[in-house]
Amino acid sequence: MRRRLLAVLMLLMGAAMLLLSLPLAGSYASGRTERLLLQRRSEAVRFADLADRVRTRADRTELSAEIRRYAELYGAAVVVVDTTGHTLVRAGTGPTASAASAAGDALRRALTGRSTEQLPTVRPWGPDTVVLAEPVGQDERVSGAVLLAAPTDAARRDVSVRWSLIAAGALGAFSAAALAAVAIARWLMRPVRDLDRAVEGLAAGSLHTRVVAESGPPELRRLRQHFNAMADAVADSVGRQRDFVADASHQLRNPLATLVLRLENVEPHLGTGPGRDEHARALEEAERLEVLLDGLLALARVESGTAQPVDQDVSRAVRKRVAAWEPVFRDAGLELTAAAVPDGLTALALPDAVGRFLDAVLDNASKFLPPGGHVEVRAVLRDGEVGVRVCDDGPGVSEEQLPLLLRRFARAPEHQNIPGSGLGLAIADEIARLSGGRLTAARNLPHGLVLELTLPSL
Numbered sequence: 001m002r003r004r005l006l007a008v009l010m011l012l013m014g015a016a017m018l019l020l021s022l023p024l025a026g027s028y029a030s031g032r033t034e035r036l037l038l039q040r041r042s043e044a045v046r047f048a049d050l051a052d053r054v055r056t057r058a059d060r061t062e063l064s065a066e067i068r069r070y071a072e073l074y075g076a077a078v079v080v081v082d083t084t085g086h087t088l089v090r091a092g093t094g095p096t097a098s099a100a101s102a103a104g105d106a107l108r109r110a111l112t113g114r115s116t117e118q119l120p121t122v123r124p125w126g127p128d129t130v131v132l133a134e135p136v137g138q139d140e141r142v143s144g145a146v147l148l149a150a151p152t153d154a155a156r157r158d159v160s161v162r163w164s165l166i167a168a169g170a171l172g173a174f175s176a177a178a179l180a181a182v183a184i185a186r187w188l189m190r191p192v193r194d195l196d197r198a199v200e201g202l203a204a205g206s207l208h209t210r211v212v213a214e215s216g217p218p219e220l221r222r223l224r225q226h227f228n229a230m231a232d233a234v235a236d237s238v239g240r241q242r243d244f245v246a247d248a249s250h251q252l253r254n255p256l257a258t259l260v261l262r263l264e265n266v267e268p269h270l271g272t273g274p275g276r277d278e279h280a281r282a283l284e285e286a287e288r289l290e291v292l293l294d295g296l297l298a299l300a301r302v303e304s305g306t307a308q309p310v311d312q313d314v315s316r317a318v319r320k321r322v323a324a325w326e327p328v329f330r331d332a333g334l335e336l337t338a339a340a341v342p343d344g345l346t347a348l349a350l351p352d353a354v355g356r357f358l359d360a361v362l363d364n365a366s367k368f369l370p371p372g373g374h375v376e377v378r379a380v381l382r383d384g385e386v387g388v389r390v391c392d393d394g395p396g397v398s399e400e401q402l403p404l405l406l407r408r409f410a411r412a413p414e415h416q417n418i419p420g421s422g423l424g425l426a427i428a429d430e431i432a433r434l435s436g437g438r439l440t441a442a443r444n445l446p447h448g449l450v451l452e453l454t455l456p457s458l
Contacts, residue, residue: 005189006181068091110142309350314455320355325366347437353431357439392444406429432454
């Protein structure tokens with residue numbers, strides 16, 4: 001947006017400079033041409049007056065000498081003709097080919113008693129010569145005309161110098177205006193950029209992000225105050241919700257543990273009738289509720305945002321968790337392998353992020369894969385990110401269920417009776433998000449499931 005704003009301002013200022021400079025340059029060229037006309041016309045009038053007084057050979061000789069001196073001094077060409085166009089006196093070279101047409105027009109007007117009243121505008125690139133004519137005599141007593149072809153070198157030089165000054169002034173004014181535009185754009189956009197960063201941080205889950213910029217126009221300063229007030233309200237509401245979940249989970253654990261203990265103490269006093277089966281099912285539900293409360297408490301702690309990302313040795317974490325889960329998989333009749341994990345893989349993430357991810361995924365695999373299944377764990381570095389990938393060859397899930405895997409309490413209908421809280425992958429996804437990474441789920445062809453944790457590399 002800043003670039004677009006600067007582009008618009010530069011375009012407007014450039015147009016303003018052109019609209020001011022071009023008329024000024026044109027006005028000076030026209031004025032310099034008018035001054036050249038007045039200078040050369042006064043000289044042509046003097047020659048016409050001398051030609052009108054020619055009566056004898058001596059007068060013509062004097063006129064020829066006067067015209068010759070003028071032509072040599074100014075590099076001009078002067079021609080005196082009679083009413084038939086016959087040349088009477090000539091000095092200097094005649095008009096150039098480019099000025100021949102103008103010379104003919106000026107001569108015809110002069111023989112009718114009209115002086116040259118306008119010259120083509122002199123610009124740096126031309127014309128090289130201007131032609132003007134003055135009648136000899138007046139009204140019906142016109143006896144000829146004086147043609148004066150004057151060079152425009154001095155006039156073109158003056159116009160070039162003045163146009164250069166105008167261009168330099170316009171460029172200087174444009175540069176100063178551009179600097180002012182940059183400062184104004186920075187002043188306007190600084191609070192917008194800060195607000196954008198704050199919105200991005202708030203959307204990413206950083207509830208403590210606030211806009212701190214104090215500069216900018218009053219409207220943006222009021223927007224900053226409103227955004228900070230909104231962020232405070234959102235943070236307070238989310239914090240209260242998380243505190244409630246954490247407090248409720250924590251407070252329910254003690255009575256639930258007591259309930260489980262009492263159910264276990266009742267078991268010896270039960271007979272062999274239907275009551276024992278009901279007691280077993282009640283104890284399973286109590287233990288399931290205990291697991292669920294532990295998951296909710298863990299999720300509340302992760303979402304609280306109190307933990308900050310730290311350096312993670314991904315290679316060591318993968319090897320450690322795979323070694324810890326190998327006995328569990330062996331007892332379940334499953335195979336767990338780790339592909340060649342390169343040394344030195346490090347990432348920035350919440351404490352034990354890789355371990356928590358692997359615990360959640362491998363726990364699900366040990367429960368849902370049929371005997372004889374195979375799970376492979378792989379860690380790779382690509383495009384500045386560290387990826388921890390877990391693939392299995394189990395039945396997997398359908399395309400419709402893939403988006404539901406990372407949701408809280410999401411369980412497939414056929415897995416409702418398998419122990420678990422349905423929060424493991426949701427907690428891992430929240431850990432990935434707060435670490436600046438992501439957790440993705442996909443199908444493993446020809447069958448199975450792929451879960452990958454991606455973290456920013458150091």
